[in-house]
Amino acid sequence: MGHTYALSGLVSKRAEMAGLxxxxxxxxxxxxxxxxxxxxxxxxxDPNYRIRSxxxxxxxxxxxxxxxxxxxxxxxxxxxxxxxxxxxTLITEIIMHKKELPPEQQATVTDSVNNALRFxxxxxxxxxxxxxxxxxxxxxxx
Numbered sequence: 001m002g003h004t005y006a007l008s009g010l011v012s013k014r015a016e017m018a019g020l021x022x023x024x025x026x027x028x029x030x031x032x033x034x035x036x037x038x039x040x041x042x043x044x045x046d047p048n049y050r051i052r053s054x055x056x057x058x059x060x061x062x063x064x065x066x067x068x069x070x071x072x073x074x075x076x077x078x079x080x081x082x083x084x085x086x087x088x089t090l091i092t093e094i095i096m097h098k099k100e101l102p103p104e105q106q107a108t109v110t111d112s113v114n115n116a117l118r119f120x121x122x123x124x125x126x127x128x129x130x131x132x133x134x135x136x137x138x139x140x141x142x
Contacts, residue, residue, distance in 0.1 A: 087135040
């Protein structure tokens with residue numbers, strides 16, 4: 001009898017995932033039809049155009065929370081103002097407080113902060129100095 005709640009939850013989750021698959025399959029078909037229409041239009045302008053030579057662009061989901069480059073600037077500002085090592089978690093909390101964001105958006109903000117800090121790391125503006133549990137510790141590079 002104790003398994004009924006677990007089983008019910010698993011069945012519900014499976015139904016949700018099956019619904020997502022169905023939704024995305026319909027979206028894939030809609031996009032595929034759009035590509036066929038674009039290919040036909042390209043051939044009208046240039047019948048010899050090699051459509052298979054068109055490289056795909058990487059899909060990027062942009063955050064609606066931040067304007068372009070805003071999270072990056074906020075991360076660097078937080079690190080510079082602190083003048084000391086800070087964790088990703090603390091930087092996220094500072095940014096959420098500054099932008100007055102609800103707690104439900106913490107995961108999204110954390111992802112954006114991680115991406116912004118990794119970008120800054122590649123540009124040698126910040127560097128990792130360790131870990132604080134699961135959070136990375138960051139500092140401004142010299």
